[in-house]
Amino acid sequence: MEKPLVILGAGGQVGRQLAHQAALQDRPVHAFNRTEADITAAEAVAQAIDGAGFVVNCAAYTAVDKAETEQEAAYRINAEAPALIAGLCGEHDIPFLHISTDYVFGQSLGRPWREDDPVDPPNVYGLSKQAGEAGVRAANPRHLILRTAWVYDSEGSNFVRTMLRLGATRDELRVVGDQHGGPTAAEDIALAILAMIDAASKPDFSQWGTYHFTGAPATTWYDFAAAIFEGHATPKLTRIATSDYPTPAARPAYSVLDCRKIETVFGIAQPDWRVSLAKVLEACAIDRSA
Template structure:
């Protein structure tokens, strides 16, 4: 298997690179934006033609949700045009593309979990540009897997777990939003899911290409997520004192971009088709010492 990874320094990209490096049967080309600007059509084409991957995994994205409201052109360049160019190049060399997307493609007001076939209706530039990327990938490459995920955290990069642990050492009290719900998802589990799918493709199995949801269980609010983080941090000795938490409403914490109140993704399809279970984020937090660096 020859795998080209873009966005290799991001949360999922780092995990992908680390996990695939252990596979002696896989040749990996892991690139960040300093080595491959995915918004440059010629650069993407040249890199893919030279490396000749069997699998392209696009982990690159403009994920600054609030900044996206101002950086509209940049958001679409990275989240729509880049994936389109990668998918076109994959099609040209006969490769499959695995592309990471987001819960933000939905409006976020459904009662219950979102399934893959639910109507999309993004509420901000980030979600709109990511949805445009999904459409572009699906149109450009026959062999595509679009993996929607949510609330990503891991040992690398910036995320909610690291923020809570950092604030927990400097503040006695914290306000955390309690009326937005979703599934925290460990980056290492996302990487593992993508690798399992890549292996199935490489083995020549009959693949049901298309859109899949992969995120964590159980679904919780940000407030409940924070509570669990601090419970484990105290238990593992990462924090000596637990900050006092206040459960606040979304309107008490205004942001430039609207957040979905419901980010709960149903993961039954990926379990049924690929036997991949939802991410168990509480298990991932047992290694909480790794999030303090």
């Protein structure tokens, strides 16, 4: 019998979608949310991964601004726990996929970031995720690290849902127009992960390492917001600069990821975020009318 895919952090945006898409594809899945398996607890992780064919960690401390004052929690969840999971997987010869972020990159090189470009995180969240990547690489050679960005879904805490919520009650929204990135639907990440797992489960697979995956084309938060409200009664959108919207954590001005490697190795193309957004907005509309 096929060994199950074990999903840690199954209560988050990506984890939920991964469990859902895997079930739709009739794969054996053991999905654990935070209450069922806390990734900082070795005993709970060891029990959860027992008998797994592949382990995916979707759990993370994702509150980017709060991380500036909660460094210890951010490092425990984003740095120490992924190394712990990778180590336990290594001990049992289980391949491991971990998710990381575009926020490991800092000052722009003037082109999309490649997997082997130097990292230089601009904030505590990015630093903790970078430390997590390093811990995974050191603990288990059979790892895949998938860096993604600007994740959105019809559930959870994300930019799309924040815009819809604010747009329902405000006449004007001021949105940062000078940060560039690639919005990525949680469903698209889930499907990419399942395709990577299929390829990496073949006995002759050797392309372990780090990959980038985001939606295309690159855009700004302002243009993403404009697409969210397109064709609807919209609040007035005003493009502002990062300096007009100070946040506790600094954000990279340009965190567009070069996603050619994942296409070359796995045949996974960048999804058009505008197509995925339409699906997510439809699901949000259904949710809101329910």
